[in-house]
Amino acid sequence: MSQRQTKLTQNPLEKIWIPSMSSKLYRRRGSSVPQFTNSPTMIVMVGLPARGKTYISKKLTRYLNWIGVPTKVFNVGQYRRDATQSYKSYEFFRPDNQEAMKIRKACAIAALKDVCAYFMQEQGQVAVFDATNTTIERREVILSFAKENGYKIFFIESLCDDPEIIAENIKQVKLSSPDYAGCDKEEAVADFLKRIECYKVTYISLNDEKDRSLSYIKIFNVGSRYLVNRVQDHIQSRIVYYLMNIHVAPRFIYLTRHGESELNLVGRIGGDSGLSPRGNKFASALGGYIRSQCIRDLKVWTSHMKRTIQTAEGLGVPYEQWKALNEIDAGVCEEMTYEEIQDHYPEEFALRDQNKYRYRYPKGESYEDLVQRLEPVIMELERQENVLVVCHQAVMRCLLAYFLDKSAAELPYLKCPLHTVLKLTPVAYGCKVESIFLNIEAVNTHRDKPVNVDVDREPEEALLTVPDHI
Amino acid sequence: MRDHSPETHDKRLRATVVEATTMSSMEVGMEERPSNTATPRELTQNPLKKIWMPLPCKNGLPEKHISQRKVCMTNCPTLIVTVGLPARGKTYISKKLTRYLNWIGVPTREFNVGQYRRECVKIYKSFEFFRPDNEEGLKIRQQCASAALNDVRQYLADKGGQVAVFDATNTTRERRGTITAFAEQNGFKVFFVESVCEDPEVIAENIVQVKLGSPDYTNCNTEEAMEDFKKRIKCYENSYETLDEVLDRDLSYIKIMDVGRRYLVNQVQDHIQSRIVYYLMNIHITPRSIYLCRHGESDLNVKGCIGGDSGLSPRGKEFANYLGQFIQSQEISDLKVWTSQMKRTIQTAEAVSVPYEQWKALNEIDAGVCEEMMYEEIQQHYPLEFAMRDQDKYRYRYPKGESYEDLVQRLEPVIMELERQENILVVCHQAIMRCLLAYFLDKTAEELPYLKCPLHTVLKLTPVAYGCKVESIYLNVDAVNTHRDRPENVKVSRMAEEALLTVPAHQ
Numbered sequence: 001m002s003q004r005q006t007k008l009t010q011n012p013l014e015k016i017w018i019p020s021m022s023s024k025l026y027r028r029r030g031s032s033v034p035q036f037t038n039s040p041t042m043i044v045m046v047g048l049p050a051r052g053k054t055y056i057s058k059k060l061t062r063y064l065n066w067i068g069v070p071t072k073v074f075n076v077g078q079y080r081r082d083a084t085q086s087y088k089s090y091e092f093f094r095p096d097n098q099e100a101m102k103i104r105k106a107c108a109i110a111a112l113k114d115v116c117a118y119f120m121q122e123q124g125q126v127a128v129f130d131a132t133n134t135t136i137e138r139r140e141v142i143l144s145f146a147k148e149n150g151y152k153i154f155f156i157e158s159l160c161d162d163p164e165i166i167a168e169n170i171k172q173v174k175l176s177s178p179d180y181a182g183c184d185k186e187e188a189v190a191d192f193l194k195r196i197e198c199y200k201v202t203y204i205s206l207n208d209e210k211d212r213s214l215s216y217i218k219i220f221n222v223g224s225r226y227l228v229n230r231v232q233d234h235i236q237s238r239i240v241y242y243l244m245n246i247h248v249a250p251r252f253i254y255l256t257r258h259g260e261s262e263l264n265l266v267g268r269i270g271g272d273s274g275l276s277p278r279g280n281k282f283a284s285a286l287g288g289y290i291r292s293q294c295i296r297d298l299k300v301w302t303s304h305m306k307r308t309i310q311t312a313e314g315l316g317v318p319y320e321q322w323k324a325l326n327e328i329d330a331g332v333c334e335e336m337t338y339e340e341i342q343d344h345y346p347e348e349f350a351l352r353d354q355n356k357y358r359y360r361y362p363k364g365e366s367y368e369d370l371v372q373r374l375e376p377v378i379m380e381l382e383r384q385e386n387v388l389v390v391c392h393q394a395v396m397r398c399l400l401a402y403f404l405d406k407s408a409a410e411l412p413y414l415k416c417p418l419h420t421v422l423k424l425t426p427v428a429y430g431c432k433v434e435s436i437f438l439n440i441e442a443v444n445t446h447r448d449k450p451v452n453v454d455v456d457r458e459p460e461e462a463l464l465t466v467p468d469h470i
Numbered sequence: 471m472r473d474h475s476p477e478t479h480d481k482r483l484r485a486t487v488v489e490a491t492t493m494s495s496m497e498v499g500m501e502e503r504p505s506n507t508a509t510p511r512e513l514t515q516n517p518l519k520k521i522w523m524p525l526p527c528k529n530g531l532p533e534k535h536i537s538q539r540k541v542c543m544t545n546c547p548t549l550i551v552t553v554g555l556p557a558r559g560k561t562y563i564s565k566k567l568t569r570y571l572n573w574i575g576v577p578t579r580e581f582n583v584g585q586y587r588r589e590c591v592k593i594y595k596s597f598e599f600f601r602p603d604n605e606e607g608l609k610i611r612q613q614c615a616s617a618a619l620n621d622v623r624q625y626l627a628d629k630g631g632q633v634a635v636f637d638a639t640n641t642t643r644e645r646r647g648t649i650t651a652f653a654e655q656n657g658f659k660v661f662f663v664e665s666v667c668e669d670p671e672v673i674a675e676n677i678v679q680v681k682l683g684s685p686d687y688t689n690c691n692t693e694e695a696m697e698d699f700k701k702r703i704k705c706y707e708n709s710y711e712t713l714d715e716v717l718d719r720d721l722s723y724i725k726i727m728d729v730g731r732r733y734l735v736n737q738v739q740d741h742i743q744s745r746i747v748y749y750l751m752n753i754h755i756t757p758r759s760i761y762l763c764r765h766g767e768s769d770l771n772v773k774g775c776i777g778g779d780s781g782l783s784p785r786g787k788e789f790a791n792y793l794g795q796f797i798q799s800q801e802i803s804d805l806k807v808w809t810s811q812m813k814r815t816i817q818t819a820e821a822v823s824v825p826y827e828q829w830k831a832l833n834e835i836d837a838g839v840c841e842e843m844m845y846e847e848i849q850q851h852y853p854l855e856f857a858m859r860d861q862d863k864y865r866y867r868y869p870k871g872e873s874y875e876d877l878v879q880r881l882e883p884v885i886m887e888l889e890r891q892e893n894i895l896v897v898c899h900q901a902i903m904r905c906l907l908a909y910f911l912d913k914t915a916e917e918l919p920y921l922k923c924p925l926h927t928v929l930k931l932t933p934v935a936y937g938c939k940v941e942s943i944y945l946n947v948d949a950v951n952t953h954r955d956r957p958e959n960v961k962v963s964r965m966a967e968e969a970l971l972t973v974p975a976h977q
Contacts, residue, residue: 008781008813008820016828017816212732225715226735231751234890241748244738274513306513309522313511321521323876334870363841369830373880383741 013351014368015360039152040119041235043128044142046157048203049196050169052222053158056243057130058429060156063242066402067375068368069235070124074115076131079107087179090194095201108138112145119151126235134203143214154236155216156243157206162221166196173428222248242379251385252295253403253424255396258307259283259314260418260442263335267443267469270327270334275310278440282419283314285438289421290315290388299387301325301377308390319390324373327392331364338447338466342459349462353453356412367412370398378402393445396422403431413449418442443469518858519875520867546659547626548742550635551649553664555710556703557676559729560665563750564637565936567663570749573909574882575875576632576742581622583638586614594686597701602709615645619652626658633742634658641710643717650721661743662723663750664713672729673703680935730754749886755933758892759802760910762903763928765814766790767949770842771925774950774976777834777841782817785947789926790821792945796928797822797895806894808832808884815897822895831880834899838871845954845973849966856969860960863919874919877905885909900952903929910938920956925949950976 007020043060045053057073064071081087083103092100108131118124133139139155146153160166170192174180180188206216208227217240218227226244231237259279263271275283290298300317302308303325312319333341333348342349345362352359360366365373374395381387381399389399393416401411403424416422419442425432444467452461511524550567552560564580571578590610591599599607615638625631640646646662653660667673677699681687687695713723715734724747725734733751738744766786770778782790797805807824809815810832819826840848840855849856852869859866867873872880881902888894888906896906900923908918910931923929926949930941951974959968 008816010813016811017813019820208732224737225719226733228733228735228751230731234887237748237752237890240751241744244735244747245744304521306515306522309513309524313513313524323879372830380741383744 012347013355013360014358014366015362039150040124041126041152041154042115042142042146043126043239044133044139044153044155045128045130046133046139046155046206046216047159048134048199049132050166050174050192051158051160052169052248053132053156054130054173055248055429056156056158056219057128059246060239060242061126061128062402062405063378064126064239065405065407066371066378067238068371069126070122071126071128072118072122072124073128073130074111074118076104076107076111076129079111080104081178083107083110090191090198093195093198095198108141112142116149119149132199134199136204152232152236153215154232154239155206155214156239157216157218159205159218159220160222165222176428217243219243242382245379245382247382248426249385251387251426252293253381253386254290254388254421255399255416255424256286256311256388256390256421257392257396257416257418258305258311258390259286261307264418264443264445265470267337267339267466268335269338270330270336272305272307274306278419278442279307279311280314282438282440282442283311285419285440286311286421287315289436289438290317295386297386299384300390301387302390303327303392303395305392308392311390315388322377324377325389325391325395328367328370328394329361329364331361333361333364337469339463342462346459346462347455350453350455350457353449353462356449357408367394367398368408370394374398374402404433405430415446418445443467517854518862518867519865519873520869546657547631548633549622549626549649549653549658549660550633550746551640551646551660551662552635552637553640553646553662553713553723554666555641555706556639557673557681557699558665558667559676559755560639560663561637561680562755562936563663563665563726564635566753567746567749568633568635569909569912570885571633571746572912572914573885574745574878577630578633578635579625579631580635580637581618581625583611583614583618583636586618587611588685590614597698597705600702600705602705619649623652623656627656639706641706643711646721659739659743660722661739661746662713662721663746664723664725666712666725666727667729669728683935724750726750749889752886752889754890756892758894758933759800760888760893760931761797761895761928762906762923762931763793763818763895763897764899764903764923764925765812765818765897766793766947767925768814771950771952772977774844774846774973775842776845776848777837777843779812779814781813785949786814786818786925787821789945789947789949790818792926792947793818793928794821794823796943796945797824802893804893806891807897808894809897810834810899810902812899815899818897822897824895826897829884831884832896832898832902835874835877835901836868836871838868840868840871844976846970849969853966853969854962857960857962857964860956860969863956864915874901874905875915877901881905881909911940912937922953925952950974 008017009020010017045057047053054075057075061071061073080103083106084092091097094100111129111131115127115129118127129142133142143153170189174192175185175188180191183191206214206218208229212229215230215232215236217229220226223244223246228240231240259275259282261279262273262276263269265276298317300312300315300319302312302319302321304321304323305326308325309319309321330336333345336344338349348362357367360369378399381389391399394412396416397411397414400406400414400416400422406414419438419440421436421438423434423436425434447467448465450461450465513522514525515522552564554560561582564582568578568580587610588594590613598604601607618636618638622634622636626634636649640649650660677696681699682692682695687698690698713721713725719736722737722739722743724736727733730751730753735747738747766782766789768780768786769783770776770780771786772783805824807819807822807826809819809826809828811828811830812833815832816826816828837843840852843851845856855869864874867876885906888896898906901919903923904918904921907913907921907923907929913921926945926947928943928945930943932939932941954974955972957968957972
């Protein structure tokens with residue numbers, strides 16, 4: 001019968017209420033979303049070469065890190081490249097090449113050791129073990145390793161027998177691999193195909209009967225079919241959902257902010273103002289640019305705020321409004337200038353500079369909150385093909401960080417100037433970015449991190465990096 | 471949310487807000503127009519939902535959206551077709567899925583062919599009706615299926631439905647072929663949900679939970695009913711053709727095996743199918759209890775103010791202690807506790823002595839400019855807003871704040887995780903609790919904002935058969951009433967007294 005009346009204090013950075021004395025009940029530091037993984041999870045890729053394992057590994061890792069689950073890829077091929085002299089030919093991968101076998105096994109073990117270190121010493125939560133793992137024996141080694149250490153395991157097997165997909169795959173990522181630097185294209189392809197044959201001999205796919213106690217997803221032909229077995233927990237469920245929504249069809253994603261707004265002009269943050277005259281010009285120019293791109297089936301998304309909708313109106317095409325794309329809520333600081341924030345809330349202003357990602361405005365949001373609310377947008381962006389997103393500075397930074405794999409520290413300082421369209425093209429394992437300034441002047445709204453972030457700093461030091469405004 | 475009133479439905483369609491077709495908080499913008507127009511159209515903000523929409527409008531309402539003028543691929547209605555032997559959970563899945571889709575704002579209805587059969591054949595005699603050689607039985611069953619499909623067509627084409635769940639065994643390829651053809655003719659997408667299960671224990675439990683209580687067996691004793699039903703299943707077994715990886719590779723479907731141990735997902739076509747798959751993969755049937763309650767009475771509650779982030783009043787603290795005792799007395803195994811990030815729920819949870827997790831998504835509805843006001847103050851400063859809220863409390867968005875509709879969007883991940891969990895206590899807020907309760911008890915958008923969720927009362931929900939049993943446990947600590955009923959006069963022109971008639975008493 002506890003009669004405790006615990007006092008709560010509000011953590012000044014994230015505005016999270018925690019018990020004043022350290023309580024066993026409050027497990028971990030606050031954040032907008034509870035965490036669900038207690039044991040670390042190992043994701044183990046399975047599949048012949050050129051089946052997209054590394055593509056999936058990198059993409060999944062990028063997604064998990066973005067939603068706040070510390071994740072790292074361990075690519076055994078990389079270990080192999082570090083361990084051996086330069087790559088000579090597919091003969092290294094022949095199943096009867098005993099010496100090479102020894103090296104390859106040692107590389108796998110080394111990678112597993114690093115997985116351990118990542119979990120124990122670096123607070124990692126998910127490790128993606130990217131290798132072919134095509135034999136029962138190799139998978140057994142990994143399963144024992146995980147069991148010994150108390151890690152959960154989730155297999156992702158990619159199966160594909162479509163020769164066109166495989167050929168395209170080889171072209172996109174294998175030809176430019178360090179293994180084939182300096183090789184003639186045709187030789188490289190021929191060698192790689194022989195490499196695949198080496199694995200085929202001993203390849204045993206996850207078996208629905210024998211492996212029925214394992215947790216896994218089998219992806220067939222780049223997503224036309226999936227087999228999902230024994231999802232154990234929340235994170236595995238999220239992973240499955242994500243994998244089922246991504247595709248490899250070529251497409252473009254255009255990100256832009258609304259045109260310059262009335263409040264932008266006077267250096268005020270937030271609010272729901274309309275476009276300035278230059279902002280309107282941008283809206284027209286954007287229309288012209290989009291038309292010149294001749295994009296097939298373009299979807300246009302805006303937020304619920306007037307300035308993005310006015311911008312989209314200039315395009316002359318249907319658009320959809322997402323509340324989730326609204327600008328970060330600055331709470332009590334809404335519609336203030338930075339000078340006013342420094343004046344009224346100098347401590348808040350300093351805290352924000354100390355940790356801009358986690359800092360939550362009083363009665364407002366943090367970048368971390370933004371990421372949570374943008375997750376469904378990202379999921380739908382993955383499903384879509386050609387999309388233009390007209391949004392806001394903080395929102396665009398979050399979306400960009402997802403596509404370009406930027407860390408939480410970098411995210412809030414990404415440069416997203418007004419009147420500039422970023423055209424993203426997924427390519428190989430990442431994203432190509434083109435920046436297109438539509439040649440209409442606008443204020444700068446980017447405030448760099450000042451040198452002095454101490455709470456006791458002088459106002460001038462705080463305001464040093466504030467961009468010019470009326 | 472399911473919305474049966476024709477006028478509201480109409481208003482919805484005309485207001486350019488195609489919520490039904492796009493699941494997240496997406497509203498659709500304008501239609502196509504000449505591409506060389508230099509000036510963007512003027513925008514006006516809809517006073518109820520605070521959505522910016524372009525002028526010009528006809529009759530003060532924005533022009534119709536493009537998707538209402540032609541068949542649009544992404545907005546095609548969807549026909550979900552269940553597949554499986556009797557007692558495989560098809561109706562359970564149909565009803566649950568329908569409830570979820572309606573809650574997130576996708577108008578959905580289920581069509582249970584067995585229901586049609588019961589209406590046609592007034593008295594069920596025995597399993598013999600289902601024998602594959604019973605020609606008369608077959609004829610009737612075929613007619614019932616056709617009648618149901620007819621109603622499906624009406625629902626999707628004429629009544630604004632977005633998803634129809636066709637709940638029947640559909641165990642032969644031939645029957646599924648007929649349905650697919652029907653869908654093609656009408657421009658509906660088809661998604662099959664097959665449930666395969668060979669575990670005799672699961673099937674027996676299924677029969678006990680939902681079959682014995684069926685109208686078919688009202689006059690039978692348990693053993694007789696069990697026997698007959700098992701023979702009924704046998705009638706289907708011989709002709710059962712499961713969805714095949716090769717033969718059915720062009721169909722969109724999910725095959726659920728052994729109550730969710732394994733899934734086969736084929737050719738997911740679009741967003742809604744992807745969401746359906748995700749949902750189906752997260753639900754389970756393990757017995758468990760969900761406890762919902764609000765924070766203890768807060769200082770602002772006592773004053774009659776809404777919102778804010780105040781601490782517990784003395785009575786609220788008392789409640790917290792009693793809650794702790796109550797939870798202990800329930801002896802719940804592995805209880806998870808969730809709170810919002812507001813002080814009052816956390817203070818409440820602290821007394822329960824179980825580790826808890828804070829969700830920002832569980833924060834109370836943001837009342838925007840009305841935060842921390844009393845209803846009297848809102849009437850004084852924003853009489854128009856106050857009236858509009860009474861006119862459509864579900865859709866009404868506070869200026870610079872949220873609506874119940876917004877809440878449902880932000881609570882969807884919470885519901886998804888609630889489905890995954892087992893025993894759980896959620897300490898939240900009035901509007902939040904109403905939304906969660908509406909999900910579990912299948913309440914409409916009209917009912918949701920007026921659900922009664924008094925302070926100091928725990929609701930214990932236990933999933934049973936096709937729904938949820940609710941027990942209300944008042945923990946015997948007095949608290950203010952915070953429930954404001956809809957007043958009679960909701961017109962903007964009403965007098966202040968009329969508006970404030972239903973405001974509950976406070977300090």
